[in-house]
Amino acid sequence: MGITLRHFLVLGLVAFLVAYICVPLVRKLAIRLDAVDYPSARRVNTVPTPRMGGVAICAGIFAAIIFEVIGEVFLGWAGFYVHSHQGRVNHLGVMIGIFVIALTGAIDDVKSLRPKYKLLGQILGACIIVASGILLSAVRAPVGDGFILFGWFAYPLTVFYLVAFMNVINLIDGLDGLAAGIVAISSGFLFAIAFGKGLEETAMLSIILLGACLAFLRYNFNPASIFMGDSGSLTLGAMVAVISLLGVMRSPTFILMVVPLIIAAIPIMDTAAAIIRRLYHHQPIQQADKKHLHHHLLAEGFSVRRAVLIVYGWTTLLGIGAYIMSTTHGIIVGVVFAALVLISIFILGKLHIFEPVLRHYYHRHHHHERALVTHPINSESNVKNNEKESNDESGE
Numbered sequence: 449m450g451i452t453l454r455h456f457l458v459l460g461l462v463a464f465l466v467a468y469i470c471v472p473l474v475r476k477l478a479i480r481l482d483a484v485d486y487p488s489a490r491r492v493n494t495v496p497t498p499r500m501g502g503v504a505i506c507a508g509i510f511a512a513i514i515f516e517v518i519g520e521v522f523l524g525w526a527g528f529y530v531h532s533h534q535g536r537v538n539h540l541g542v543m544i545g546i547f548v549i550a551l552t553g554a555i556d557d558v559k560s561l562r563p564k565y566k567l568l569g570q571i572l573g574a575c576i577i578v579a580s581g582i583l584l585s586a587v588r589a590p591v592g593d594g595f596i597l598f599g600w601f602a603y604p605l606t607v608f609y610l611v612a613f614m615n616v617i618n619l620i621d622g623l624d625g626l627a628a629g630i631v632a633i634s635s636g637f638l639f640a641i642a643f644g645k646g647l648e649e650t651a652m653l654s655i656i657l658l659g660a661c662l663a664f665l666r667y668n669f670n671p672a673s674i675f676m677g678d679s680g681s682l683t684l685g686a687m688v689a690v691i692s693l694l695g696v697m698r699s700p701t702f703i704l705m706v707v708p709l710i711i712a713a714i715p716i717m718d719t720a721a722a723i724i725r726r727l728y729h730h731q732p733i734q735q736a737d738k739k740h741l742h743h744h745l746l747a748e749g750f751s752v753r754r755a756v757l758i759v760y761g762w763t764t765l766l767g768i769g770a771y772i773m774s775t776t777h778g779i780i781v782g783v784v785f786a787a788l789v790l791i792s793i794f795i796l797g798k799l800h801i802f803e804p805v806l807r808h809y810y811h812r813h814h815h816h817e818r819a820l821v822t823h824p825i826n827s828e829s830n831v832k833n834n835e836k837e838s839n840d841e842s843g844e
Contacts, residue, residue, distance in 0.1 A: 456652060467660040467664055481500075483558045484497065500679050501676040502554070504664060505663075509546075513543060538580040542582060552573065553678035553681070566678070567611070570682065582694065584696060585598055616715045619719050623746075623755060633711075633764055635658040638691055647695055765788075769784050
C-alpha cells in the first residue's frame with residue numbers, strides 16, 4: 449500500500465479537530481435559526497436541544513479531504529486523489545453529491561421539508577454520486593469464479609442503495625449518541641478491513657468519517673448538548689454507502705458486499721421492522737413512532753446511556769464477525785455468519801421488535817382454527833368475523 453498508517457491517522461485527526469471546533473459554532477447557529485428539537489410526546493429529549501450538528505460533521509469530512517487534496521497537489525503526497533482517475537471515479541463529483549445531501553438535511557433541520565421534497569434531495573445527491581463513477585456494476589458470484597453483472601440496472605440499484613442507507617441511519621437516530629456511535633464503530637471496522645486489503649480510497653474515507661463522528665460524540669453522547677439532525681444522519685448514511693460501494697468496486701468480491709450490510713445490520717433490521725409495522729397499520733412509511741429498537745430498550749427499563757451502550761456492544765460484535773468473515777474462507781465464513789444471525793434473532797426476540805406483527809398472525813391463525821372446529825358448516829363467514837375481531841384487538 450502506498451499510503452502509510454500515519455498518513456491515514458493524520459487525516460482522521462484533521463477531521464476530528466475541525467468537527468470538534470465547529471460543533472459549538474453550529475450549535476449557536478442552530479439556536480439562532482430555531483433549529484431546535486423541543487420536548488414532545490414522540491421525542492426522548494426532555495429539554496430543548498439544537499439540532500443541525502451534521503453541519504459540523506460535514507465540515508470535518510470536507511476539511512480532511514481538502515487537506516489531503518492540497519497535500520497531493522502541492523506537496524507531492526501519494527494518495528487517493530492522484531490515483532482516482534485510474535478507477536474512473538470523480539471524487540469532486542462524489543463530494544458535491546454528499547454536499548447536496550447534507551444541504552437537503554440542513555434545510556429540513558431548519559424548515560422541516562415535506563417528505564417528498566426531502567426524498568427528491570436525497571435522490572438528486574445520489575444521482576450525482578452515481579454520475580461521478582460510484583456504481584455497483586458487478587460483484588463476484590458467491591459460488592464459482594464468475595461475476596454477477598447488473599448491466600443498466602446498476603444505475604437505479606446504486607441510487608436505491610444510497611438512498612436506503614441514508615434513511616436507515618436517519619431512522620436509527622433517536623437517542624443521544626446512537627447514530628454517531630454506530631457509524632463510528634462501523635467506519636472503524638471498515639477502515640481495518642480496507643487497510644488490510646490495500647483499498648486506499650475506502651480506508652481513507654473510513655478514517656475521516658471515524659474522526660468526524662468521534663468529535664461529534666463528545667457533544668452528542670448523553671446528555672447531548674446538540675443533535676445531528678437530518679443534516680448529519682443523511683450525510684452519515686451516504687458516506688457509509690459510498691465507502692462500501694468503493695470497496696466493492698475496487699475488490700468486487702461477494703464478501704465485501706456483505707460485510708457493510710452485516711456491520712450496519714442493527715439500523716437495517718430496525719428499519720425493516722418499522723416498514724413492516726407501518727405497512728401493517730396502513731400508515732405512511734415515513735411516519736414517526738416510538739416503537740424503534742431504542743424505544744424498546746427504554747421500555748425494558750434501561751437508561752438512555754445503557755441502551756446506547758448495548759447497541760454499541762452489539763454493533764461491535766457484528767463488526768468483529770464481519771472482520772473475521774473478510775479475512776477467512778470456506779466454512780468458517782458460514783459459521784460466523786450463522787452465529788451473528790442467531791445472536792441478532794435472540795436479541796430481537798428479547799426486545800419484542802416484531803411482536804405486534806407476529807401476535808396479529810397468531811390471532812388470525814388461532815381464530816381460523818377455532819372457527820373450523822366450532823362451526824364447520826358456516827366456517828367461511830365465521831372466519832371473516834373472527835378476522836375482523838382480531839384486527840380490532842391488535843390495532844394500536
